[in-house]
Amino acid sequence: MAKPLSREEALAEIDRLRHGIDCIDAALVYMVAERFRCTGEIGAIKARAALPPVDEAREGRQKARLAKLAAEAGLSPDVVEGLFRYMTTEAVRRHREIAARTQQATPPAKPA
Ligand SMILES: C=C(O[C@@H]1C=C(C(=O)O)C=C[C@H]1O)C(=O)O
Numbered sequence: 368m369a370k371p372l373s374r375e376e377a378l379a380e381i382d383r384l385r386h387g388i389d390c391i392d393a394a395l396v397y398m399v400a401e402r403f404r405c406t407g408e409i410g411a412i413k414a415r416a417a418l419p420p421v422d423e424a425r426e427g428r429q430k431a432r433l434a435k436l437a438a439e440a441g442l443s444p445d446v447v448e449g450l451f452r453y454m455t456t457e458a459v460r461r462h463r464e465i466a467a468r469t470q471q472a473t474p475p476a477k478p479a
Pocket residue numbers: 406409420421422423425426429454455456458459462
């Protein structure tokens with residue numbers, strides 16, 4: 368059994384681990400921001416080319432890749448899928464907004 372810890376030892380250890388968590392959270396925030404920057408650029412390109420906001424084939428490939436990565440990392444595929452589902456849903460919501468704004472700003476095509 369693990370050796371009991373004094374309250375002071377426990378608090379010092381928790382502080383050390385929380386510092387690690389704070390560093391990871393900061394990195395995650397910047398990585399998520401960078402991901403939305405990339406998906407935003409894709410949204411603008413799709414809108415200019417009148418491509419649909421959702422790409423189900425790409426999402427399917429990502430799902431398979433992430434499930435493999437989750438297994439390699441010893442994580443539940445459901446946890447990883449849930450995290451990415453939020454980001455993908457939000458990216459697509461933003462693509463729809465970009466598409467709507469682009470449509471409003473684009474003059475109607477001249478009749479042939
Ligand atoms: C960013 C894209 O648009 C959508 C958002 C995705 C994502 O957030 O990873 C993936 C596929 C698309 O449904 C894309 O087509 O690559």
